[in-house]
Amino acid sequence: MKTGLKTGSDSFCSHETFGVCLKIAGIRLGFEFPGPNFRALVARRYKNFVSHGKPLYRFLVSEAAGRRTPFRPVVSYAPRSAPGPRRWLSVKRGDFDCALNLKTGLGTLKAAPRLQTFDSFLRSFYSWLLPREGGLLLHSASFEKDGRAVVFPGVSGAGKSTLSKLAAGKHFLLSDELVPVRKAGGRFYAYGSPFWGEMRCGGENRRLPLGGIYKLSKSAVNSVGKLGPGAALELLLRCAVNFSKDESTAGLLLGAASGLAVNKIGGELKFSKKGPAFLKLL
Amino acid sequence: MKIKEKLASREIAGELYIVDIEAEILHALNPTAAFLWECLKKGLTAEKAALRLAAEFEVSPQDAQNDTELFIKTLKNKGLIS
Numbered sequence: 001m002k003t004g005l006k007t008g009s010d011s012f013c014s015h016e017t018f019g020v021c022l023k024i025a026g027i028r029l030g031f032e033f034p035g036p037n038f039r040a041l042v043a044r045r046y047k048n049f050v051s052h053g054k055p056l057y058r059f060l061v062s063e064a065a066g067r068r069t070p071f072r073p074v075v076s077y078a079p080r081s082a083p084g085p086r087r088w089l090s091v092k093r094g095d096f097d098c099a100l101n102l103k104t105g106l107g108t109l110k111a112a113p114r115l116q117t118f119d120s121f122l123r124s125f126y127s128w129l130l131p132r133e134g135g136l137l138l139h140s141a142s143f144e145k146d147g148r149a150v151v152f153p154g155v156s157g158a159g160k161s162t163l164s165k166l167a168a169g170k171h172f173l174l175s176d177e178l179v180p181v182r183k184a185g186g187r188f189y190a191y192g193s194p195f196w197g198e199m200r201c202g203g204e205n206r207r208l209p210l211g212g213i214y215k216l217s218k219s220a221v222n223s224v225g226k227l228g229p230g231a232a233l234e235l236l237l238r239c240a241v242n243f244s245k246d247e248s249t250a251g252l253l254l255g256a257a258s259g260l261a262v263n264k265i266g267g268e269l270k271f272s273k274k275g276p277a278f279l280k281l282l
Numbered sequence: 283m284k285i286k287e288k289l290a291s292r293e294i295a296g297e298l299y300i301v302d303i304e305a306e307i308l309h310a311l312n313p314t315a316a317f318l319w320e321c322l323k324k325g326l327t328a329e330k331a332a333l334r335l336a337a338e339f340e341v342s343p344q345d346a347q348n349d350t351e352l353f354i355k356t357l358k359n360k361g362l363i364s
Contacts, residue, residue, distance in 0.1 A: 228295075229294045229295045229297075230294065230295075230297055230299065230310050233294060233299055233308070234308050234310075237301065237308055245288075245303055245304060246303075247288055247290060247303060250288075250290040250301055250303045251290040253290075254290045254291070254292045254299070254301055255292065258292045258294055258299075261294060262294055262295070
């Protein structure tokens with residue numbers, strides 16, 4: 001068995017090595033693990049997102065001890081003094097350290113061999129990647145309604161979990177915590193996500209046309225009111241996951257959020273946690 | 283007047299939204315403020331920006347000057363210019 005980073009996409013994602021290719025939000029990432037245990041953990045956790053195609057970026061994973069402090073990841077480019085125009089991307093936290101060569105698409109990931117660590121890395125990396133692919137990773141709940149995804153951005157306590165529990169069983173849930181949204185072929189889509197609240201497993205690898213985005217408010221009475229583009233933009237930017245202080249990332253996020261604020265805002269949903277009657281309003 | 287670095291902006295429905303990347307704050311500028319902002323970005327002085335504002339929005343030169351001074355003071359307080 002070989003454990004080195006492969007350059008051929010087929011061999012990279014082959015089960016004969018310790019590689020896994022994951023496809024999230026329609027974008028594939030490849031990982032080559034140092035042994036079968038870490039690989040098996042990841043393959044099991046993300047079983048609905050394992051793919052067999054050419055990954056956009058590939059990472060050689062090595063196991064390293066580490067604590068989750070500092071807890072907040074940092075996404076940054078190589079120092080400007082480094083040779084080459086923005087050739088290296090760094091995604092770093094106490095328990096993972098990724099360096100990606102943006103020119104070759106090959107990178108290294110040193111990570112504690114824990115699912116929580118790997119999951120946090122994926123969330124951090126996709127938060128950087130999605131704006132570059134016409135989208136963003138939104139702190140939001142989302143479910144299917146009449147063949148389209150309705151998305152409810154909200155920070156902790158906004159009601160994402162409550163709403164998801166009320167909709168569960170009646171509608172396909174994309175996630176109750178983090179939902180990738182992307183524009184592809186001129187249309188916005190929301191994607192099934194492996195990222196759920198409290199690091200729970202779940203999610204299916206599906207995409208749905210984006211029907212509408214609603215601001216959430218808990219209320220005694222169900223209603224849908226208007227939400228202006230400015231308020232919508234503020235909501236989307238507050239709920240977009242971003243660990244980069246880079247100008248290009250901010251510009252891309254603002255562009256994606258603006259497109260959604262202008263074209264896909266359904267309004268403000270005030271909902272009662274007494275039951276799923278609010279679903280009829282959407 | 284120097285405009286702060288690390289800002290990203292986008293116009294939506296006539297309003298200009300500016301993200302202060304380091305402070306992680308979103309500022310919303312109405313059409314008048316957005317017009318003045320663009321003047322300042324082009325390097326115009328407060329006096330010239332006020333004259334353009336008066337011409338563009340058909341307000342008296344005195345009102346335009348007052349508005350411009352107030353706007354610049356607000357921008358300084360928000361740390362967007364120095």
